[in-house]
Every structure is written in structure tokens, then in C-alpha cells.
Amino acid sequence: MKTAGRWLIVLSLLSALYGASCPPPLKPGDPLRGLSAAELQRFERGRAAFARVFTPETGLGPLFNADGCAECHEDPAVGGSGDEVEVHRALLRPDGFCDPLADRGGPVFQQHATPALQAALGIDHEPEPAESTARAARSTPDVFGFGLLEAVPDSEIIAYADPDDRDGDGISGRPNFSLDGRLGRFGRKAFVPTLKEFVEGAYVIEQGITDPAVPTEESIGGRPIPAGVDTVPEPEIGQEELDLTEDFTRFLAAPQPLPLGGEGQRGRAIFEKIGCASCHLPSLTTGDSPVRALRYQRVYAYTDLLLHDMGAERADICFGQALPSEFRTEPLMGAHLMKTFLHDGAAKSIEEAVELHGGEAAAAKARFDGLPKGERAALLKFLNSL
């Protein structure tokens, strides 16, 4: 009895110690664990910058898709996904060259115009060029854990590429590159090399907010902005606000998956067995980083960050070296938080998203369709836990 009492004391102390020393489970929108006090402070200030709402008087537009980062990246927390869908266009020339229509305002065509632009040109969105060969819808993904994806070395991504399918498994992931030849990884076509550039460009294309990295406004379908329509001096935000926004996105933690029961564990094995993991690679490992919390971390992103052929039915625009039917493997981390799936938000459930896979994924999809009811349920249980 006395011994049992002592053990009870020890267990209580250990339990109290564990509770006091470990933070509660990560919630969506929380920062990475292991950030320094200074980084945490920048994260919090960056969240405020990310949530800032712009008006025409503070630089919004004249063309824009949203009045702030968090207008779209909002669910279930700042940095999350959104129900906004934007429009991209490109021209695939007969010789195979992909023209992003930069001289016509492409590839992103903004869906809103400020009152001043509406009054000047009588338009409420950017005109879309008739010469484009395809129009793409792009849903709003969350950006949780993207700092970890940025920290994955190029060499690791390249190592998973198999453009000529030399291993004969029917999967031939290949990298995309930005216009200056660097490896891309962000965006649905893996066109953007770094999170920093993604944020720098997003301020301008999404909100019409110029920044020190992009100090000129987007054109109006390739034409200049009429005089007097945007009188706010460039750049419309300073370097500090830009850096804070970048740090907020960089320091966002990856979503914590839901606990896996026995059925989910079986589902994980089925995920591997039927070939989903050939593209949705369960984990990547970060390399060296000036941020210790990003350094040499394993990130369970369920992507290889490479382009794969998704089939003719899903094809839309080319971008960089990505062909119309090629898309970067969508990260599945945070799948349990998502309300729509695929690059265009066409699927309302994971099951529907699987059914819309084609191209290189056709064989895995056929195996999914052939699963017994229980195995199919187990796989969906696993996917919905990510």
C-alpha cells in the first residue's frame, strides 16, 4: 500500500512535469515548435501583416483578387485555405513553347477592379486575352508548413525525379523550373522556387500592392494603368512589412494529423500498396537552414514536389515547363482541414478527388476502384486524418 502510494506520487509528478514541459497539440495557424523568441515575435507581427486589409487609399488594386492575404487564406485560421478561385491563362505555341502571356497581363487575371479603374475603363475585372489556349481555375490552398517545404534541398526533389520512367513503374515525375532556370516547388505547377518570391509576387498579383521586390503594378491586360487611377506611391508596402509576411508564412507549422486508429493504420498500408505513395511521397527531409526549427526536419507532406501527368481531362494551362496536363503533386498534409480538393477545387471530398485522377495516376485509381469496401473505407479514413 505504501509502495503503491509512492508510485502514485512519482506518476503524478511525472505527469505534471510532462504537462508543464510540453505545449498543447498544434492547432492550425500555430507557429513551428522550436522558434526563438525573436522568431516568434516576427511570426506574430507577420500574422498582423498577413491579415492587413487594404483599400484603394492604401494601395489596393487597381486590379486585384482580394483585399488582403487573409481574405482568401482564412479557414480554419489565418494562413488556411479559402473558397476563392482565381483565373490563370497561358498560350501553348505550336512549337511547344509555353507563353505565360506576361505582355497581356498574364498568367494571373484579376477578378476585381477598384472603383477608380471601373470608372476609367468600364471594367470590373482584367480582360482575358483571346489568343490564350487555355484557362485555368486555381483554388486557394492553405500555406501551413510551407516553410518546411521551402527548406527541402533541391537535390532531394531532383533525386525523386524519373522523367523517363526508368524504373518502369509508370510514374515519371519531373521538376519544373522558373523562368531563370531555378528549380520550382510552389504553386500548382511548381513554378516558384522560394516562399519569399511567392509572397513578393502575391502581393502584386493578388492585391495590386507593390512591394520593394516588385515595385511596378500589373498592367491592365497588357495596357498601362490610366492616369489618376492609382495615386499611391510605389512601393505600396515597405521591406519590413514584406519580410514579416514572409516570416509568418515561413514559420507556420505543418498541420497536425488526426490520431490514427486501427482502421486508419490499415489505410496507410493500403495507400502504399496501391501506389498513391509513388507521387504522394509520405515524407521529405529539410536541409540546413538559418532557422533552427526548419533545419533537418522530417515533414510529412505527402508530396514529391514534382510534376506528374494527371490526364487530359484535368489539363488546363502550361506554365514554365509544365505541360497542360502536368501538375505538382498536391501536398496532402492538412487534408482533414480542406473543404475542396485538387488544383481547381473541383472535388468536394477526398474520395471524389481520387476519382478525378488520371494520367500517371490512372493505375492507382483503378486499384482504388477495385478495393473491397472495407479497405476503401480504411484508406479514406487514413486520407481524412492527414
Add this chain to the structure above:
Amino acid sequence: MRLAHRAVLLAFAAPIAAALLCTCSAAQPPAPAAATAPERLTGTVTAVHAQPRSFDLVTAVGHSLRSRRVLQPAGVTIEAHGAATAPAALYPGCIVRVECRSGPTGAVASKIELLQTPSARP
């Protein structure tokens, strides 16, 4: 006495266990890059024009793209691997690095380096 001994051991073990269970760290954020002059652009050629000799160059910052007309004055050659190459070496899809300054009808190149042709892509 034995209970007190265990309590002392626990007191020493507690911070070690706490450190093992959760690690926190300090790090410095990356420093911003400095601007350079004259202007240096790296991008993809989308069109080549004979008269006046020029080409259209598209550069990217994220998904924000800009198209620039770059004039190639007489005497400015295209370099590839440190040697001058024929004008025909430049065609849509090529990646080039250009040093230039602004002129009345576009950027005027003072140096053009051919970095990659589409056929040489990995």
C-alpha cells in the same frame, strides 16, 4: 530517507526529462539581398526581333511576370560559356542573363549571356 533520496533524484531528473521532451532553439532570420547596378535581368526569351535587333525577355517574381523589350546594340554579342555565339543561338525558350540600362524604347543591353537553351534542360 529513501523517499527523500528519490525526491532529490527526481528533482535532478526533471529538467533533463523536460529538455528531452521538448527542445527550443534560437536562430537568425536570413538577411535581405542588396540591390545591384546596372540592372541585371535573368529570364526567358519569348520572342526575337531582327529590326532593330532585340528580344522580349520575361522575368518572374513568384507568379508576377514582367515582359521587357531588350535592344541588342551593334557590338554587343551573345556569350555562351564565355565565348561569343551566333545571333541565331537566341530563340524563344532560351534563358539569358542581361546587363542593361533603361532607354527610350526599352532596356539597352551591355552584356548578354546565354545560360540555357530549351534542348539543354534537365
